[in-house]
Amino acid sequence: MAKETLSQIDKVWKPELYKIQxxxxxxxxxxxxxxxxxxxxxxxxxxxxxxxxxxxxxxxxxxxxxxxxxxxxxxxxxxxxxxxxxxxxxxxxxxxxxxxxxxxxxxxxxxxxxxxxxxxxxxxxxxxxxxAGSIIQQINCQTKNCYEQSPYMTLNRRKLRALSNELRKSSKLSMFNDDMSTTAITGAKADDPLAMITDVSDCGVLPEIYEKNHNFKTHTFKGLNWCEFCANFLWGFTSQGVKCEDCGFVAHVKCSEIVPAKCVPDLKRLRGIFGVDLTTLVTAHKCKIPFIVKKCVEEVERHGMLQEGIYRISGFADEIDALKMTLDKDGEKADMTGLAYSNINVISGVLKLYLRLLPVPLITFHSYSKFMQSMAHKTIGEQVISLRDAMKQLPQAHFNCLKYILEHLNRVASYHAINKMNESNLATVFAPTLIATPQHMTDLSQEINMLTSMITNCNAIFL
Incomplete structure (x- = not known):
C-alpha cells in the first residue's frame, strides 16, 4: 500500500472510540x-x-x-x-x-x-x-460528501479501477453504437464522450454511467469492526451498522446515507440468479443482458417461433422448477438445449418466471406513470416519441433488457399466422411480468394496450 494511502487511513482511524465504549x-x-x-x-x-x-x-x-x-x-x-x-x-x-x-x-x-x-x-x-463528540465531529468533517477521499475508495481502488476500465471498454464498443445509445438516455452530447465517461486512469473513480445502489441491511457484527467509509469503530453490541448484501461494504448507518450509488457486486455473494436485482446481476457478471434472458430467447427463436401458443401455454411446473434450480446452481454452465429440454414451453416458462421474480420489474415503479402517460397521445408518432422519453427513466440494465425482450417479442409476433401469438396476445401474457403495476389492480387493459404498442413499434422506439 502506498505511503500516502497509509497516512490517509491513520488520520481517520481513531482507536480511542473503542476505548471510550x-x-x-x-x-x-x-x-x-x-x-x-x-x-x-x-x-x-x-x-x-x-x-x-x-x-x-x-x-x-x-x-x-x-x-x-x-x-x-x-x-x-x-x-x-x-x-x-x-x-x-x-x-x-x-x-x-x-x-x-x-x-x-x-x-x-x-x-x-x-x-x-x-x-x-x-x-x-x-x-x-x-x-467522543469531538472525534465524531472530526469524522464527519473528514468524510461528509467526500466519497473519493474515504477509506472505502482508498482500500478498494484496484477493484473500482478494474470495473471502470471494463465499463469504459464496453461503453466504447457497444453503448455508443447501440440502436439507442447511452447518449439518448442521459442527454449527453454524442460528440462529447467525456460528458458521460470520466477518465479513471489516475484517480480510479467510476465512470458517471455506472450506478448501482448498495443493498444495505442492518447487521450485528461479532468482534471488533469498523466502517469502511470513515474507517472508524462501529460501536454498540448489536445492530452496530449496516452491510451491503451485494458487495459486503460495511458502514455506520449515517455513513451509508451519504455513500453514492457505486456498489460493485461480488459474484460470490449472489445466491443464484432468480430474485436478484437486475443491475446487481449484470454488474456482477459483467454483461449487458443477463445470460438467462439471452439463453432463453435464443432457444425460443431456435425452436419455438412456430410453436402455437408460445409463451401463452405453460410448460410442466416440475420441469420449470428443476431448470430454475439448475440455473441457480450452475449459472451459465446449465444445459438449456433441446437435448436437455425438448419442451420449448419449459424454456419460455423459465424466462417468464425469471422476469416475474425480479425485485424491481423491467418497467420500474418510478417509470410506470411515464410509460402509461404515453398512451394519452392520439397519434402513433406522438406515442412513440413519448415512449422514447419514458425509456430514459429506466436504469441502464433495465433499458438494455427491456429493449432485448421487446425486439424478441416483435420477432415472435411476426409469425403470428402460425404461432397464433400477435402483439396483443404477447402483451396480455407479459404485462403482469414486465410492468410494475399496483398490487390491488386487476384490470390491466391499459397496461396491455401500452405494451402492445411497444412491441408493435419497438423498431421505431429504438431508432
Whole structure:
C-alpha cells in the first residue's frame, strides 16, 4: 500500500472510540420486590407495573448510571416505558415489543432480543455522544460528501479501477453504437464522450454511467469492526451498522446515507440468479443482458417461433422448477438445449418466471406513470416519441433488457399466422411480468394496450 494511502487511513482511524465504549456504563436493572399484576411474559422482575414518572424517578434517585426499570405509564395502551438513569438524571422512553421483531424504540430503529440489550446499546450511544463528540465531529468533517477521499475508495481502488476500465471498454464498443445509445438516455452530447465517461486512469473513480445502489441491511457484527467509509469503530453490541448484501461494504448507518450509488457486486455473494436485482446481476457478471434472458430467447427463436401458443401455454411446473434450480446452481454452465429440454414451453416458462421474480420489474415503479402517460397521445408518432422519453427513466440494465425482450417479442409476433401469438396476445401474457403495476389492480387493459404498442413499434422506439 502506498505511503500516502497509509497516512490517509491513520488520520481517520481513531482507536480511542473503542476505548471510550468500554468506559460506558452497563445496564443495572432495578427489580420490583412486590407482586405485579399482569406482568408481560417478555419482561422480568425489572417490570414494576403501572407507575407514573414521579414514582419511577424516586426509585431511581441516587442510583448509578445504567440503572433502569420498566413500567406501564397510566393510560398507555400500546407501549411500555423505560425509565433509565444517565448523567445523574432519569430519562423516560416509550418502548415497544412484538414477537417477530423484539424490543424497539421506534419502528425504523434497531430491534433487540432483550430489554437488557436495548439498554446496553442506548447507554453506549449516550456515552459516545458526550465523550467522543469531538472525534465524531472530526469524522464527519473528514468524510461528509467526500466519497473519493474515504477509506472505502482508498482500500478498494484496484477493484473500482478494474470495473471502470471494463465499463469504459464496453461503453466504447457497444453503448455508443447501440440502436439507442447511452447518449439518448442521459442527454449527453454524442460528440462529447467525456460528458458521460470520466477518465479513471489516475484517480480510479467510476465512470458517471455506472450506478448501482448498495443493498444495505442492518447487521450485528461479532468482534471488533469498523466502517469502511470513515474507517472508524462501529460501536454498540448489536445492530452496530449496516452491510451491503451485494458487495459486503460495511458502514455506520449515517455513513451509508451519504455513500453514492457505486456498489460493485461480488459474484460470490449472489445466491443464484432468480430474485436478484437486475443491475446487481449484470454488474456482477459483467454483461449487458443477463445470460438467462439471452439463453432463453435464443432457444425460443431456435425452436419455438412456430410453436402455437408460445409463451401463452405453460410448460410442466416440475420441469420449470428443476431448470430454475439448475440455473441457480450452475449459472451459465446449465444445459438449456433441446437435448436437455425438448419442451420449448419449459424454456419460455423459465424466462417468464425469471422476469416475474425480479425485485424491481423491467418497467420500474418510478417509470410506470411515464410509460402509461404515453398512451394519452392520439397519434402513433406522438406515442412513440413519448415512449422514447419514458425509456430514459429506466436504469441502464433495465433499458438494455427491456429493449432485448421487446425486439424478441416483435420477432415472435411476426409469425403470428402460425404461432397464433400477435402483439396483443404477447402483451396480455407479459404485462403482469414486465410492468410494475399496483398490487390491488386487476384490470390491466391499459397496461396491455401500452405494451402492445411497444412491441408493435419497438423498431421505431429504438431508432
Amino acid at each position: 468500554l468506559e460506558a456504563p452497563t445496564p443495572k436493572p432495578i427489580y420490583c420486590d412486590t407482586s405485579v399484576d399482569q406482568r408481560p411474559n417478555f419482561y422480568d422482575s425489572a417490570y414494576h407495573g403501572i407507575m407514573d414518572h414521579h414514582k419511577s424517578e424516586k426509585i431511581l434517585e441516587g442510583k448509578p448510571d445504567g440503572s433502569y426499570l420498566i413500567r406501564r405509564s397510566p393510560g398507555a395502551t400500546d407501549y411500555w416505558t423505560l425509565s433509565l438513569r444517565f448523567g445523574r438524571k432519569t430519562k423516560h422512553f416509550k418502548i415497544y415489543y412484538s414477537p417477530d421483531k423484539g424490543h424497539f424504540l421506534r419502528e425504523n430503529f434497531k430491534k433487540f432480543d432483550t430489554v437488557h440489550d436495548l439498554v446496553a446499546d442506548g447507554l453506549v450511544d449516550f456515552y459516545m455522544r458526550i465523550h
